[in-house]
Amino acid sequence: MxxxxxxxxxxxxxxxxxxxxxxxxxxxxxxxxxxxxxxxxxxxxxxxxxxxxxxxxxxxxxxxxxxxxxxxxxxxxxxxxxxxxxxxxxxxxxxxxxxxxxxxxxxxxxxxxxxxxxxxxxxxxxxxxxxxxxxxxxxxxxxxxxxxxxxxxxxxxxxxxxxxxxxxxxxxxxxxxxxxNDDLNFYSLEKSKEPSKDPIRDNFLGVDGQYYSFVNFEKEFKHWLQNTLLKDLSKAGLEKHSFAKITFYKALEGWISAPKIKFIDQNYTYLKLKLEELKNPKTDYFVSTDGLNQFIFETEEYDAYFNNCRESKEWLYPVKSIIINTKNKTDFKQDHIQFLRTENGYKLISVSDAKDNLK
Structure with a gap:
């Protein structure tokens, strides 16, 4: 071995x-x-x-x-x-x-x-x-x-x-x-004589003749999305993969937060429907990467995800946004479902609904 x-x-x-x-x-x-x-x-x-x-x-x-x-x-x-x-x-x-x-x-x-x-x-x-x-x-x-x-x-x-x-x-x-490369997790470094075969890792040959491999955030998230989250879209499954609070957008109120159990219970039909759409190859969506927004996520439960200057630690805790375009090509509104990478895996942290029906 x-x-x-x-x-x-x-x-x-x-x-x-x-x-x-x-x-x-x-x-x-x-x-x-x-x-x-x-x-x-x-x-x-x-x-x-x-x-x-x-x-x-x-x-x-x-x-x-x-x-x-x-x-x-x-x-x-x-x-x-x-x-x-x-x-x-x-x-x-x-x-x-x-x-x-x-x-x-x-x-x-x-x-x-x-x-x-x-x-x-x-x-x-x-x-x-x-x-x-x-x-x-x-x-x-x-x-x-x-x-x-x-x-x-x-x-x-x-x-x-x-x-x-x-x-x-x-x-x-x-x-x-x-x-x-912004997508590499440098804290996941492995060194070996042969390239890693892990599909979510990228390999690089070092000057010492050994291979350095790093988890690629993009590959990691997509693998988790398809093989973990979308496999169980029950309320319990969504709660397991959610942050303690979910932040969501309302047109007349701006960004507000609710405990995850309450939010998922009240918006389960919407969440399940939107995530089920990702299983359809015809669904028009893409995944973008950013850091945690310091002006929205201000309270102490988010402190671990910012550095001493309140900058997002996106090199370790990126936010992956699933952005779903509407089926009506003349409507430019989009649904946004965001997941924060944490020490315990990706967690649903933020949602905005193109039709503003969240509650």
């Missing part, structure tokens, strides 16, 4: 990073709600409110991006829990917000060269700024783009050319020619 090494956490280094600061600090506003500081879990102020502008971190574990006003100027930098300041005016900014740490690492930009690198939780450069672009750390691994050319398209820019690699946090290349 072939032995397969299952990697739950790719680098032991990350374990030490996670453990070094168990006391997560929480942000708070000053009386005027103009400056942000941080308190520990006992409410003791660790940093007086002085940050403003680009700070987006709600929690402080190891390292965060901050900005503060100094006289008539803004000063931005990275700050560690020990008070060390690094990367002055080197914030990596995307979509009008700076980076948020993941697994104790945070990205930065050398604006003189327009290249990116990465700090660890102690403020040390562990990935030098030699890359055109790189992802957050995911299970001790990073997808990097090197020697690409940046081009502008109106207000947006994009990269052309260059080479992509999968590296670890020691800047060691693991896989060459590794194209960026």
């Amino acid at each position: 072939k032995k397969t090494l299952i990697i739950c956490l790719f680098l032991c280094l990350n374990l030490s990073v996670f453990a070094q600061n168990k006391d997560t600090w929480i942000s708070f506003w000053d009386k005027d709600s103009t400056h942000i500081g941080f308190k520990d879990k006992n409410g003791i102020v660790k940093i007086e409110p002085k940050f403003m502008g680009m700070i987006i971190a709600h929690k402080f574990e190891n390292i965060i991006a901050v900005s503060e006003e100094k006289g008539q100027k803004w000063e931005s930098y990275y700050l560690t829990k020990k008070g060390k300041i690094v990367g002055r005016d080197s914030l990596y900014v995307f979509d009008n917000g700076p980076d948020c740490e993941n697994e104790g690492f945070i990205r930065f930009t050398d604006h003189k060269t327009d290249k990116m690198g990465m700090f660890n939780g102690d403020g040390k450069i562990i990935i030098p700024p030699v890359y055109s672009n790189l992802t957050k750390v995911r299970n001790g691994m990073i997808i990097v783009l090197k020697d690409a050319e940046k081009k502008q398209d109106g207000e947006h820019f994009f990269w052309t050319g260059g080479k992509e690699f999968l590296i670890d946090t020691n800047n060691k290349v693991l896989i060459e020619n590794f194209a960026y």
Whole structure:
């Protein structure tokens, strides 16, 4: 029998990073709600409110991006829990917000060269700024783009050319020619001498001669949909595969939530009918991927699915939306049925009905 090494956490280094600061600090506003500081879990102020502008971190574990006003100027930098300041005016900014740490690492930009690198939780450069672009750390691994050319398209820019690699946090290349892929679950890594035959996994040959395989979210969801959910559309079956609360849309009320048992009981006929349609090959539908919406799912039961900056952890907990087009081709309304990937499998979390009949 072939032995397969299952990697739950790719680098032991990350374990030490996670453990070094168990006391997560929480942000708070000053009386005027103009400056942000941080308190520990006992409410003791660790940093007086002085940050403003680009700070987006709600929690402080190891390292965060901050900005503060100094006289008539803004000063931005990275700050560690020990008070060390690094990367002055080197914030990596995307979509009008700076980076948020993941697994104790945070990205930065050398604006003189327009290249990116990465700090660890102690403020040390562990990935030098030699890359055109790189992802957050995911299970001790990073997808990097090197020697690409940046081009502008109106207000947006994009990269052309260059080479992509999968590296670890020691800047060691693991896989060459590794194209960026949002559908891979890096926390599902398996290494083996032969490619995995699991149909929901994608295989890549590493520079060490071994095969790295990852669960593909898209394949995983479609396999689960066809072989689990659609096999049992009873009320009990739907309840088993639902989040504790179901959020749904009403035209006059907006987004509202109800306990899953109540929601399924009141809307069972609709849910069963729509899901039964997916068994028909003629049904016009598609599956899209996104992250959990922070402006809709605001309460504490969703906290595990967001990072310290209230960004969706879509690299681990994607939301899969089944979007069903109406049979009337002149009607552009659609039914949306959303499932959140959780530690206990995919769970029904949100529904919107084209005819607004949900209750």
